Amino acid sequence: MDALPHIEVRDLSMAYGDFVVQRGLDFTVNKGDIxxxxxxxxxxxxxxxxxxxGLQRPAAGSVRYGGEDFWNSGEAVQQRLKRRLGILFQGGAxxxxxxxxxxxxLPIAEYTGLPQARVDEIVAFKLALVGLAGFEDFYPAELxxxxxxxxxxxxxxxxxxxxxxxxxxxxxxxPLTARxxxxxxxxxxxxxxxxxxxxxxxLASILGIGNNSIYLDxxxxxxxxxxxxxxxxxxxxxxxxxxxTRGGEAPPPRxxxxxxxx
Amino acid sequence: MSVAPxxxxxxxPGDADNSGTLFIVLGGRWCIDQKLxxxxxxxxxxxxxxxxxxxxxxTLSDWxxxxxxxxxxxxxxxxxxxxxxDVGGLxxxxxxxxxxxxxxxxxxxxxxxxxxxxTFARVGxxxxxxxxxxxxxxxxxxxxxxxxxxxxxxxxxxxxxxxWLEIEQVGPRALPIVSVISFLxxxxxxxxxxxxxxLVGAQxxxxxxxxxxxxxxxxxxxxxxxxxxRTGAAFAAQLGTMQVNEEIDAYQVLGISAIDFLVLPRMxxxxxxxxxxxxxxxxxxMLAGLLVSVTIFDIGVFEYYTExxxxxxxxxxxxxxxxxxxxxxxxxxxxxxxxxxxxxxxxAVGHAATSAVVTAILLITIAASIMTIVYYQLGI
Numbered sequence: 001m002d003a004l005p006h007i008e009v010r011d012l013s014m015a016y017g018d019f020v021v022q023r024g025l026d027f028t029v030n031k032g033d034i035x036x037x038x039x040x041x042x043x044x045x046x047x048x049x050x051x052x053x054g055l056q057r058p059a060a061g062s063v064r065y066g067g068e069d070f071w072n073s074g075e076a077v078q079q080r081l082k083r084r085l086g087i088l089f090q091g092g093a094x095x096x097x098x099x100x101x102x103x104x105x106l107p108i109a110e111y112t113g114l115p116q117a118r119v120d121e122i123v124a125f126k127l128a129l130v131g132l133a134g135f136e137d138f139y140p141a142e143l144x145x146x147x148x149x150x151x152x153x154x155x156x157x158x159x160x161x162x163x164x165x166x167x168x169x170x171x172x173x174x175p176l177t178a179r180x181x182x183x184x185x186x187x188x189x190x191x192x193x194x195x196x197x198x199x200x201x202x203l204a205s206i207l208g209i210g211n212n213s214i215y216l217d218x219x220x221x222x223x224x225x226x227x228x229x230x231x232x233x234x235x236x237x238x239x240x241x242x243x244x245t246r247g248g249e250a251p252p253p254r255x256x257x258x259x260x261x262x
Numbered sequence: 263m264s265v266a267p268x269x270x271x272x273x274x275p276g277d278a279d280n281s282g283t284l285f286i287v288l289g290g291r292w293c294i295d296q297k298l299x300x301x302x303x304x305x306x307x308x309x310x311x312x313x314x315x316x317x318x319x320x321t322l323s324d325w326x327x328x329x330x331x332x333x334x335x336x337x338x339x340x341x342x343x344x345x346x347x348d349v350g351g352l353x354x355x356x357x358x359x360x361x362x363x364x365x366x367x368x369x370x371x372x373x374x375x376x377x378x379x380x381t382f383a384r385v386g387x388x389x390x391x392x393x394x395x396x397x398x399x400x401x402x403x404x405x406x407x408x409x410x411x412x413x414x415x416x417x418x419x420x421x422x423x424x425x426w427l428e429i430e431q432v433g434p435r436a437l438p439i440v441s442v443i444s445f446l447x448x449x450x451x452x453x454x455x456x457x458x459x460x461l462v463g464a465q466x467x468x469x470x471x472x473x474x475x476x477x478x479x480x481x482x483x484x485x486x487x488x489x490x491x492r493t494g495a496a497f498a499a500q501l502g503t504m505q506v507n508e509e510i511d512a513y514q515v516l517g518i519s520a521i522d523f524l525v526l527p528r529m530x531x532x533x534x535x536x537x538x539x540x541x542x543x544x545x546x547x548m549l550a551g552l553l554v555s556v557t558i559f560d561i562g563v564f565e566y567y568t569e570x571x572x573x574x575x576x577x578x579x580x581x582x583x584x585x586x587x588x589x590x591x592x593x594x595x596x597x598x599x600x601x602x603x604x605x606x607x608x609x610a611v612g613h614a615a616t617s618a619v620v621t622a623i624l625l626i627t628i629a630a631s632i633m634t635i636v637y638y639q640l641g642i
């Protein structure tokens with residue numbers, strides 16, 4: 001499509017008041033990447049997602065989509081850029097007063113002006129794609145956590161976005177459901193060429209589907225690794241290797257700490 | 263269940279091998295379901311010369327967190343006073359747990375200053391909070407006005423079904439409580455008037471007092487307060503929960519206005535239903551007045567009826583309805599504002615609901631005063 005990199009993040013810093021969550025983030029996501037944002041709990045992964053998708057203005061730095069600076073653009077450009085994004089929130093964030101079909105249909109009806117019959121067909125197909133055919137008239141509260149997440153994915157894909165941003169796809173899911181979701185993500189990339197940004201700390205996902213990544217460090221409050229997760233596992237920063245092996249490799253020495261008894 | 267021996271605690275100086283070390287001798291059962299000695303009393307008993315502390319737990323029969331917390335407090339205090347603490351004499355499991363608890367040092371940043379604040383500090387913080395909230399309130403007001411303008415120009419999008427649902431929730435379902443309160447308030451008004459009017463022998467004017475009072479002022483005010491507590495709080499809780507579930511964010515990233523979609527139907531429902539409820543409230547109040555007048559103060563039904571009709575001009579209805587509409591808007595505004603401002607926790611939702619009612623009643627009272635003065639000046 002465009003020769004420019006898909007998403008370019010330059011010197012991004014995010015803060016809540018005086019508290020800096022992450023600073024100096026610098027990375028590029030190319031078209032067709034499955035880009036993994038990894039890091040421990042509370043390192044600012046979700047805050048980064050909110051800055052990427054336009055929910056929270058970063059303290060400094062820029063986010064560019066196809067060369068266009070999101071945060072320094074006017075409302076109209078931001079709306080246009082947002083339309084290229086599909087977002088799956090951590091808990092699915094399905095609209096609780098709407099049925100599944102209505103949840104998926106709303107973005108389509110809002111932006112395409114297709115006749116209702118066509119919208120219904122698209123909705124049925126998207127729900128079938130995530131394995132929820134027949135659940136059209138269910139309300140989100142009637143679904144299990146995994147189903148909510150899949151329904152959220154169906155809604156995020158409703159408008160065939162260029163970029164799919166997924167916050168914690170497998171948190172709270174059993175290993176098999178999580179794996180199905182991962183396979184679905186890969187399939188979306190392979191068949192539709194969707195660029196996918198996955199925010200996760202799930203090792204199986206990181207190593208299984210990611211082809212590019214950054215690691216956000218909780219202590220230094222910045223990124224300490226980029227590149228293919230497998231490379232990071234083999235010869236990355238010791239902290240990242242420690243993380244990717246579930247602590248299997250010795251952690252980098254931490255000063256002033258008593259040795260941990262096993 | 264056998265009764266384990268109670269805890270034993272003693273301080274004993276070390277033998278020749280490790281003189282200079284003071285041993286804390288622990289024996290018996292150290293579990294939290296007992297009344298255990300506090301570490302503080304033991305620490306107070308320590309001689310100031312003590313430089314090394316150890317444990318002797320050979321007669322310890324059973325232990326749990328009761329022992330661990332005791333040791334942890336001693337450990338903290340020893341670290342502060344520069345006393346070396348040797349936990350080697352404790353059971354191996356206890357040693358491991360203590361090591362785990364000490365593995366990650368206390369995060370100084372994470373400790374919030376939740377300590378008691380002085381009255382002045384609290385008043386100051388509350389004042390700052392109020393002024394910080396004012397721009398937010400104005401911004402929300404602006405968004406709602408823009409949304410209403412979009413509605414007028416036919417560009418606002420929300421689902422008619424949502425509007426009907428809200429109307430049903432706000433209107434018909436509130437009838438019982440509005441009936442009860444209005445009836446009792448009408449009754450109070452009638453008694454109040456009877457007492458005063460008796461002095462001038464003009465008890466027939468109870469009808470005027472009740473009719474004008476209920477239709478013009480009290481009906482709207484009572485309905486407003488009932489709906490603020492009933493519906494305003496519900497709005498804040500609904501939107502607050504949506505905020506917690508990231509549903510509002512989901513609207514925002516899709517570029518769908520959450521104001522149009524969520525706030526507008528609620529606003530419209532209240533602006534339509536509160537005036538109607540006001541009308542109903544006035545009617546019930548007058549019914550109560552009639553009942554009291556006829557049964558207690560010997561006024562004829564027909565007399566009361568004609569007097570009421572004479573008193574009620576169209577403008578009284580207009581005033582009552584306009585107040586009802588404004589109160590409805592205020593309640594929806596307060597409820598939705600607090601809901602949209604809600605933080606991301608269960609506690610925040612509760613706070614939003616409370617705050618919505620307080621804000622709504624405050625706004626209603628302010629609006630009532632302003633409108634009363636303005637209508638008086640205009641001679642309506």
